[in-house]
Amino acid sequence: MxxxxxxxxxxxxxxxxxxxxxxxxxxxxxxxxxxxxxxxxxxxxxxxxxxxxxxxxxxxxxxxxxxxxxxxxxxxxxxxxxxxxxxxxxxxxxxxxxxxxxxxxxxxxxxxxxxxxxxxxxxxxxxxxxxxxxxxxxxxxxxxxxxxxxLPGLPLDGGRALRAVIWALTRDRHRATEVAGWAGRVLAVATALLVAALYAIDVLSLLALPLTALVALTLWHGAGQSIRMARIARRLPLVDLASLARPVHAVPSGTPLAEAMRQVADAAAGHQAADTTATNQAGDATTRAQPPVALLVTDSAGRPVAVVDPAAAAAVPAARRPWLGVDAVARSIADLPKLSVATDGERVLETVQAHPGAQYVVTAGEDVVGVLHIADLAQLLEPHRKMNT
Known part of the structure; x- marks a missing residue:
């Protein structure tokens, strides 16, 4: 408030x-x-x-x-x-x-x-x-x-000071943040042990125990978040919206959902086949999986007006899909945050933090060239973290 x-x-x-x-x-x-x-x-x-x-x-x-x-x-x-x-x-x-x-x-x-x-x-x-x-x-x-x-450990002010010193010595802000974060976790454990010891010798009352224990828990959580953000920041240069955003397949407004989903499946298969062919021609044995195809809804003039929510579309029973238009499971493009395809990783993360959402429209000039799904970005930045796709 x-x-x-x-x-x-x-x-x-x-x-x-x-x-x-x-x-x-x-x-x-x-x-x-x-x-x-x-x-x-x-x-x-x-x-x-x-x-x-x-x-x-x-x-x-x-x-x-x-x-x-x-x-x-x-x-x-x-x-x-x-x-x-x-x-x-x-x-x-x-x-x-x-x-x-x-x-x-x-x-x-x-x-x-x-x-x-x-x-x-x-x-x-x-x-x-x-x-x-x-x-x-x-x-x-x-x-x-x-x-x-x-005290020298994040998220405390002393932890930020420690990070600044290590940053100055190593010229690596991310490594400095991780070190200060682990120092914060050590402080959290030490605080918890101190709280337990003070309670055992009757210095702390039972009433004060939950609040002081909460301090230790907050320190541990804040230190963990600092470590996590440092690891994310280290991977931000890998963000390339041209390859990370899901390519779009457009269908006219009013198209039955079943038909739109069939076209998307065919388009995804085509993208994968094209990628495999290009890989084979280049003689490279490494194949990178293509992102799924995003479904775009256009008006009568062919202008994009909405993006289908894949979760909402998947939730529709198969028997209803031939009778339900794509518009019923789509969100207006006007309501979705927009990112230029040339936006770097740091700016992408700032946009996501400022405008939380599941989908972001990726543009090149006036054209919609892709849809960034937050799950795809999260998988890139935190590959070892379990994600809901």
């Missing part, structure tokens, strides 16, 4: 933030009420004040990343606050290890400064007052956030 803009950056709140707010208001509110001898309502109000201050601290941390990124010409799509903190979404990667290092360390630097200010306030304020209690909690929160975030 977007709640506004800060320095021009869109600010979003994840629904999980409500859980964090309720936990702090009730758990911390009771603790503060007992410590400061307040009524239950007074304690809950102090808890609510701490929620606001804590969210402000997390926002300041993320603004450190966002404003530093903008300083170096990297666009910022938004800041999201959630249960375990927040994250800043940028529209592209840092152009150099130096910029990556500075952007990653900007957030912990802000938290460290806020923590230092809150520590000074705690020392200056009278003991056992509402202001002193809030200052102490802010000091502890910001110092812990700063120290935890500089």
């Amino acid at each position: 977007q709640v506004g803009r800060v320095f021009g950056v869109p600010l979003y709140l994840n629904a999980s933030i409500l859980l964090l707010a309720l936990l702090i208001i009730f758990l911390y509110g009771e603790l503060a009420g007992q410590r400061l001898q307040l009524s239950p309502l007074g304690g809950y109000l102090v808890g609510a004040g701490f929620v606001v201050a804590l969210l402000g601290s997390v926002l300041a941390h993320e603004l450190g990343h966002a404003l530093t990124a903008r300083h170096f010409g990297i666009g910022v799509r938004g800041i999201t606050l959630e249960l375990l903190g927040g994250y800043t979404e940028m529209d592209r990667d840092a152009p150099s290890p130096r910029v990556d290092l500075l952007v990653s360390l900007a957030g912990p630097a802000v938290s460290a400064v806020l923590g230092a200010v809150a520590v000074a306030a705690t020392l200056a304020l009278p003991d056992r007052t509402v202001a002193d209690q809030l200052a102490f909690q802010l000091a502890a929160s910001n110092v812990i956030v700063a120290l935890f975030n500089i």
Whole structure:
């Protein structure tokens, strides 16, 4: 849910933030009420004040990343606050290890400064007052956030800093990301073991155990995603829409689905035969499988107007296909994202992330020359991952 803009950056709140707010208001509110001898309502109000201050601290941390990124010409799509903190979404990667290092360390630097200010306030304020209690909690929160975030493993800020250093040494951003991702997995396991040990010696209560365990699980998942994206990025130069997109076979609007599917099967067989003949003539024993043929629907003037959804077509019972027109299982081309056949792998991935879908129309000028299926792209980028085709 977007709640506004800060320095021009869109600010979003994840629904999980409500859980964090309720936990702090009730758990911390009771603790503060007992410590400061307040009524239950007074304690809950102090808890609510701490929620606001804590969210402000997390926002300041993320603004450190966002404003530093903008300083170096990297666009910022938004800041999201959630249960375990927040994250800043940028529209592209840092152009150099130096910029990556500075952007990653900007957030912990802000938290460290806020923590230092809150520590000074705690020392200056009278003991056992509402202001002193809030200052102490802010000091502890910001110092812990700063120290935890500089741990060297993705997805933490320290992991990004580690990636920047390895990137500078190896000149290979993808390898640096994988190394920092595996370091993040080590941190996740270490965090889980630490949580278990602290619980065993009664330092952590049973109530705190799920939240701290969630932190370890989030670290593991984030590190795994970083490793996965590094491996995908390494294969992006293999993306060639001219060969990856499914060739199209056009049928007029109103064509019975059974007839259209028969023509597609014949066209696919023709493409495969042509490819085999060309391979044999070249004397090359290696044969590359041709992608399936996509079914295009045209209007009375021969202009392409829709693309048949193969999953929807396959779901139609065979007995109904002679009586059902292709238009019933097709999507308008106007509703599908478009990619130029010359688009490189990085731009293709950006388009897919910005406009998630199953099919993408591939064009050469004004002509539709193919249809890219997300399953085909995924199979190319992650050949060892099981895919639903």
